[in-house]
């Protein structure tokens with residue numbers, strides 16, 4: 001088990017309102033951690049507190065086990081890459097990357113080697129003499145990453161670094177960034193509001209809402225076992241319906257009883273049930289099965305997204321086969337597809 005490089009203990013931040021509320025978080029060495037949540041939930045504030053650009057109203061920030069609350073940004077072994085590249089427009093690519101090394105008064109030979117190594121890492125060897133303005137957005141962002149990494153920080157903070165790029169380039173860069181992180185072995189703390197980006201890149205995803213951490217876990221855990229309705233709704237599409245636990249392995253929702261997996265809820269407890277659209281299968285209607293009327297079927301490129309009206313609830317189903325609107329349909333799923341969560345009002349998102 002590698003050790004914690006960053007720890008947040010009881011971090012709160014108050015402006016006119018409280019924007020972070022008693023945050024506890026551990027980040028391990030070489031981990032790729034993503035802070036994920038809707039706009040305004042406090043992700044950037046948390047990153048700025050880790051970077052030292054903002055001080056917490058309460059709580060402590062630890063780096064390798066030592067409190068660093070009073071350490072200014074340039075004395076922390078932490079670098080930041082912002083959404084806007086913040087490169088020096090009057091310096092060429094080489095000088096942009098060399099900047100931090102010159103401040104540290106390294107010799108020209110070492111600077112040349114390091115800059116060349118970084119350009120290789122970000123796939124832009126040969127770009128040394130190019131002007132910043134002559135580069136595309138994606139290339140500028142790579143240079144910004146190279147400029148941050150050349151200082152060999154222990155932790156790199158990235159605030160929506162791919163936000164300004166188009167979808168195709170963003171997807172390419174997601175994979176490249178993940179590979180780069182593995183190659184350099186530096187801890188990355190990454191901020192995004194894009195759930196797919198978070199699931200693709202991260203070792204650990206921290207889902208936030210309203211200044212609080214909702215759930216921390218691996219992408220697979222967060223997706224398959226959301227701890228509350230907010231996480232279920234924010235990560236991927238989901239149907240959330242109210243239910244009641246009848247027994248450890250029996251739950252009632254939509255007026256029917258279903259076998260389920262034991263999630264440790266009490267008998268007669270009111271709960272929320274999450275059904276993922278991709279887990280539901282449309283089939284011939286039969287006795288005892290959940291069924292309803294198809295009200296819409298929209299082609300989404302890979303699959304159809306269909307809405308089935310079941311009593312007064314609409315369920316979304318994804319399928320590669322289309323069911324015509326107006327037809328009656330049965331809906332099949334397994335006990336494992338029924339995710340049961342503590343009852344909670346959905347906010348934000």
Ligand SMILES: Nc1ncnc2c1ncn2[C@@H]1O[C@H](COP(=O)(O)OP(=O)(O)OP(=O)(O)O)[C@@H](O)[C@H]1O
Nearest residue numbers: 015016019037038039040041042043044045046193
């Ligand atoms: N310097 C400040 N003064 C007052 N309020 C601030 C300040 N910085 C942030 N806030 C408020 O704190 C809340 C959290 O902002 P923050 O930028 O951390 O959210 P975010 O999750 O990063 O959002 P986004 O994805 O839109 O960047 C917001 O309500 C914001 O208006």
